[in-house]
Amino acid sequence: MAQFSEVVRDDGVCVVRTAGELDIAAAEDFIEVVRASLGRCGAVEIDLGDVTFIDSSGLGALVRLRKEADSEDAHLYLFNVSAATDRLLRLTGLDEYFDIRASQS
Amino acid sequence: MSSAPSEDGFIGSERRDAGAARARNRGPTHPTRAVAAIGIVGIAMTVLSAWGAARFDENTEERLLQVQTRQAAAVLSTASLVIQQPLQAALDVQAFTGRGNASVFERGMGTNVGTGADQFVSASLWQRDQGRIRGVASEGASQGIDGRSPEGQAFLDRALKSPTSVVQRVVVGEQIRLAFALADPESGFVVLAERAVPANRRSRVDQDSAFADLHYAIYLGERTSLAELSTTDVDPADLPLKGVTYRTDVPFADTVLTLVTSPSRHLGSTLSQRLPIILAVGGLLLTIIAALVVRQLVRARSDAENNTETITDLFQRVDLLYEEQRDLFVRLQKALLPQVIPNIPQVEIASRYVAGAQGVDIGGDWYSVIDVDDDRFAFVVGDVSGHGVDAVAVMAHARFTLRAYLVDGNSPQQALEKCSRQFDIAVDDHMITTIAGIGNWRTGEIVLANAGHPPPLLVTDGNVDYASLPVGRPLGIGPSSYEPATLTMPEGSTLILYTDGLIERRTEDIDVGMRRLVDVVAPLAQDPLEALIDQVLTSLRDEDAADDIAVLALRRLSS
Numbered sequence: 001m002a003q004f005s006e007v008v009r010d011d012g013v014c015v016v017r018t019a020g021e022l023d024i025a026a027a028e029d030f031i032e033v034v035r036a037s038l039g040r041c042g043a044v045e046i047d048l049g050d051v052t053f054i055d056s057s058g059l060g061a062l063v064r065l066r067k068e069a070d071s072e073d074a075h076l077y078l079f080n081v082s083a084a085t086d087r088l089l090r091l092t093g094l095d096e097y098f099d100i101r102a103s104q105s
Numbered sequence: 106m107s108s109a110p111s112e113d114g115f116i117g118s119e120r121r122d123a124g125a126a127r128a129r130n131r132g133p134t135h136p137t138r139a140v141a142a143i144g145i146v147g148i149a150m151t152v153l154s155a156w157g158a159a160r161f162d163e164n165t166e167e168r169l170l171q172v173q174t175r176q177a178a179a180v181l182s183t184a185s186l187v188i189q190q191p192l193q194a195a196l197d198v199q200a201f202t203g204r205g206n207a208s209v210f211e212r213g214m215g216t217n218v219g220t221g222a223d224q225f226v227s228a229s230l231w232q233r234d235q236g237r238i239r240g241v242a243s244e245g246a247s248q249g250i251d252g253r254s255p256e257g258q259a260f261l262d263r264a265l266k267s268p269t270s271v272v273q274r275v276v277v278g279e280q281i282r283l284a285f286a287l288a289d290p291e292s293g294f295v296v297l298a299e300r301a302v303p304a305n306r307r308s309r310v311d312q313d314s315a316f317a318d319l320h321y322a323i324y325l326g327e328r329t330s331l332a333e334l335s336t337t338d339v340d341p342a343d344l345p346l347k348g349v350t351y352r353t354d355v356p357f358a359d360t361v362l363t364l365v366t367s368p369s370r371h372l373g374s375t376l377s378q379r380l381p382i383i384l385a386v387g388g389l390l391l392t393i394i395a396a397l398v399v400r401q402l403v404r405a406r407s408d409a410e411n412n413t414e415t416i417t418d419l420f421q422r423v424d425l426l427y428e429e430q431r432d433l434f435v436r437l438q439k440a441l442l443p444q445v446i447p448n449i450p451q452v453e454i455a456s457r458y459v460a461g462a463q464g465v466d467i468g469g470d471w472y473s474v475i476d477v478d479d480d481r482f483a484f485v486v487g488d489v490s491g492h493g494v495d496a497v498a499v500m501a502h503a504r505f506t507l508r509a510y511l512v513d514g515n516s517p518q519q520a521l522e523k524c525s526r527q528f529d530i531a532v533d534d535h536m537i538t539t540i541a542g543i544g545n546w547r548t549g550e551i552v553l554a555n556a557g558h559p560p561p562l563l564v565t566d567g568n569v570d571y572a573s574l575p576v577g578r579p580l581g582i583g584p585s586s587y588e589p590a591t592l593t594m595p596e597g598s599t600l601i602l603y604t605d606g607l608i609e610r611r612t613e614d615i616d617v618g619m620r621r622l623v624d625v626v627a628p629l630a631q632d633p634l635e636a637l638i639d640q641v642l643t644s645l646r647d648e649d650a651a652d653d654i655a656v657l658a659l660r661r662l663s664s
Contacts, residue, residue, distance in 0.1 A: 021611060024491055053611045055652070056490035060536040063582055067531050084614040091615060092538060092557035093576035 002026035002051075004033045014041035015079070019050035022058035030058070034065050038074050045101065049080030054088055066098060077101045139403045140396045147392025155385040162377045166349055169372035170319075174351045177315040178364050181323070181355045189270050189358075191217040192287040192296040195230065200292040205232045205241030217298075218245035225298040226282060231261055233293035238262065241294075249275035249282045249299050261295045263359075264288040272358035274325060274333075275299060283325065283335070285358060302335060318370055320346055324363040327354065335362065338369075434467040434494055435460050441501050442655075447476040451546045453660040455634045457642060461492075461606070461653040468653035469496035469535070470604040471504050475511055480545050483511040486602035486657050487539030488558065490579075499535040503528065503580065507541055517541035517554035518587040521577065525556070530581035537580040540602055549594040549661050554587040556580050559608060559619070562626060563592065564599040569627045571619065572600070599634065599660040601626065606654035607645055621645065634660045 002020035009015055014037040022030060037044045046062070048054075062078070069076035079101045081089070089095040195213050202209065210230045218225050227245035231238050231252050238261045240252055250273070251257045264271045264286035275282045281302040288295040322329070322337040322344055329352075334341060346367040354361040371378045439458065446454050456472050469489025477483050485507050489500045506527055510520035520541050530536050538557040544550070553561070553572065557579035560571040575588035594600060608618030625644045629637045638658050646654060 023611075027491075055609070056488065056536065056538070056605065057492075059579075060490040060530060060534075060581075063536055063579070064530050064534075067582070084616075088615055091559060091576065093555070093578045094557065097578055097582065 002030065004030060006033065006037055008041065012041060013043045013045055014038075015045045015047055017047045017050065019052075021053040021055075022048075022051050022061070023053060023055040024057035027057045027061040031061050031064060034076075035068065038065070038069055038072065038076070041074075043075040043077070044069070045077045045079045047079045048082065048085055051082070051085065054085060059088070059092060059094060062098065063094070075099070140400045143396045143399050144392060147388065147395060151385055151388025151392060154388060155381040158377075158384050159381040162373060162380065163349065165373040165377055166368060166371070167351070170349055170351045170366060170368055173315070173319060173372065174353055174364065174366040177319060177321065177366065178353045178355045180315040181362060181364060182357075185270075185355075185357045185362075188285060188300070189287060191225075192228075192270065192285065192298055195228075195296050196287060196289045196292075196294050199230065199232075199241075199294045200289050205230060205294070207242035210242040211244050214244050214296075214298075226280075226301045228296065228298040231295040231297060233265060233295070238265075238295065247277075248297070249277040249280075250284050250297065252297060260284070261286055261288070261297065264295050264297075265290055265293070267359045270358045272325065272360060318368060318372055319366045320369045321364060321366045322346060324365070325357070326360055327363055329363055329365060333363075431467065434497060437494075438467055438471075438497055438500075441497070441504065442471060443473060446474050447482070449474070449476065449482045449546055451662050451664055452482070452544070453634050453662055455638045455656075455658045455660075457638055457654070457656045459606075459642060459646060459654045461650060467494075467497060468492050468604075468606070469500035469537075470606065470653045470655035471500050472602070472655050472657040473504055473508055474657070475508055477512065477514075477543065480547055481543055482546065483508075483517075483541070483543045484602070484657060484659065485511070485539060485541045486558070486561075486604065486655060487537055488604040488655070490536040490538075491534065495533070496535055499528070499533055499537065503537050503539065507539065511541065511543065516589060517543055517552055518577075518589045521554050521556050521580070521587045522585065525578070525580050525583065525585040528581040529583070533581075535581060538605075539580065540574075542602075544594075544659070546661070549596070549598075550591060551594060551600065552589050552591050554589050556585070556587065559603070559605055559615075562601040562603075562622060563594070564601065564626055564630050565595055566597060566630070569623050569630060571623075594659075594661045596661055596663045599630070599637070599658055601641075602657045602659075604653070604655045606650060606652035607641075607656065609652065610647065610650075634658055 002018060002022055005017045007015050016034050016037050018030065020026070034044060034046060066076050077099045081100050086095065089098065191214065195210055198209055198213055199205065207230070214228045218228050225245060227243070227248050229243040229248055229252060230241040232241050238252060238258055250260055252261055260271065260273060265288040267288070270285050270287040273284045275284045282299040283302060284297065284299045286295055286297045316338070320339050323335045324333040325335045326333050329345060331341060331344065334344070337344065346365055348367050350365055350367045352363065352365045354363055438460070442458055446456060454474055458470065460467055469491070471487050473485040475483040485504070487500070487503055489496045489503065503524065506524055507520055510523050515523065521539070528537060540553060540555045540558045540561060542551055542553040553574055555574045555576050557576060560574050563570060563572050572590070572592055574590045577587035578585040608622050609615060610618055622645065625641055629640055632640070638656055642654070642656065
């Protein structure tokens with residue numbers, strides 16, 4: 001199970017906090033939530049800090065959202081990327097594809 | 106479409122079975138039986154309570170009849186005194202004068218003799234005189250008892266010996282009379298008076314009297330034959346009284362009056378009288394209501410059971426359909442995997458495809474081995490993200506596209522680059538990771554290109570490690586370029602390609618799974634290839650994992 005929540009930061013960036021397992025069961029909901037954020041904000045940060053697992057469908061969802069952002073001239077950033085997630089992105093050749101922001105803490 | 110009729114037939118037979126099961130289950134709770142049971146119990150209880158109330162009412166009636174009859178008997182006993190009183194008065198006067206005085210007697214008794222209901226028909230005065238009883242005076246109609254006759258003398262004599270008056274029935278023509286005689290033994294006077302009993306012997310009693318609410322028959326003496334009947338309020342032809350009756354004796358002159366009564370109307374309270382009917386009607390109504398309610402409940406329960414069964418049936422059918430669908434997908438998937446692996450000289454090849462755990466969500470994992478030319482062969486292992494028939498379709502597309510490019514003489518990186526233009530995740534929802542390779546069996550040289558796929562494991566004598574490959578983007582993101590890597594397989598070495606189902610666990614980092622694969626393979630390095638693959642799958646396959654697994658292993662044999 002994955003949970004999503006969205007906050008709009010002072011600088012106008014939408015932050016979608018994602019927690020739990022970003023897998024095939026959560027992918028559709030995740031896409032809906034972030035897609036809505038992309039509709040509201042020109043820039044969306046996906047906070048992956050509390051994500052415990054990402055499968056290929058979860059990665060696919062991130063890729064789809066990135067492609068949609070590109071086609072709408074919006075910005076999509078990944079934020080709070082854990083070492084495990086970073087490893088997964090490198091393993092799948094996607095680390096260069098996403099704009100990954102360093103943790104602010 | 107040859108499968109359609111058999112499928113319909115199958116579903117139809119399922120329905121019939123479910124219907125039969127419902128019919129069997131409905132048996133024990135059939136509404137009619139429950140209603141019949143309630144009806145029998147309800148009617149039995151109604152009859153019992155109504156009968157009990159009726160018995161109670163009857164007992165009450167008997168008790169009340171007894172009480173009222175005793176009151177009536179008390180009234181009746183005073184009648185004897187009332188009758189005796191004028192006779193006593195006449196006697197007292199005669200005793201005072203000392204000798205028989207006819208005119209005094211006639212004056213005294215005059216008012217008491219006549220044709221009125223309370224009057225004597227006749228009265229006469231007698232006096233004992235030296236063993237004989239002679240008449241002194243007479244008043245009213247002719248005497249029924251002639252005092253001079255032997256019977257008359259005996260009657261008068263009886264009076265003289267009795268401390269009370271004496272009484273006797275006398276028939277005069279059509280008329281029945283009661284003859285009373287009262288004597289004063291000291292003076293020897295005897296007064297004889299006769300009273301008529303009404304012709305039909307019926308006397309209507311006053312509603313206020315003690316006889317109200319009673320039918321009664323009064324007999325002179327202890328016998329209750331018609332001949333002894335004195336008065337009654339009913340037609341003598343209807344005697345004796347029927348139903349609940351009560352009998353009592355009242356001292357009367359020198360004998361008794363027998364009083365027999367029955368209630369002329371209900372003596373107890375109306376509630377007591379109506380209670381049996383109220384209970385009967387109320388009980389029947391309650392029975393009917395209970396039966397209806399029970400029928401409703403039984404039907405509701407039966408409906409609920411039917412619904413539950415229907416839902417269970419549906420679930421079972423859905424499960425069955427899922428299973429069928431899954432079987433179909435697995436067959437489809439297997440059909441898309443190579444039926445025959447080409448024979449490559451000096452290379453042993455082993456492959457496995459394991460479907461994920463329960464559910465129809467089959468994955469899109471695949472492998473291929475392709476004979477390219479005399480020296481070279483190509484191979485591919487790939488994984489389409491997501492599950493389901495769409496993923497399998499994308500897999501088929503990717504597999505045959507890559508195969509075509511590789512057969513056509515493209516290098517692995519060229520094949521991947523061309524493929525990257527063919528797939529778009531925004532269009533077909535799926536992303537593909539894959540490794541394509543071309544090997545030369547003579548030299549053991551292998552060229553690999555990787556589109557986001559986990560690296561292959563190279564097993565050489567004494568060393569087990571992942572091949573270090575540059576990783577390009579998965580297919581589906583858009584046009585991408587790929588960097589090839591070349592490695593040489595020594596004789597006896599093994600290259601193991603796989604999909605992420607083999608190493609991925611939800612609860613741990615991917616590195617942990619990759620290290621586990623190394624640990625499992627290391628001791629098996631020299632095992633026969635088929636046994637090695639089987640052991641790897643046995644050790645690493647998570648029975649509950651939803652993801653499917655494809656494994657392709659190449660071993661370069663010694664020349």
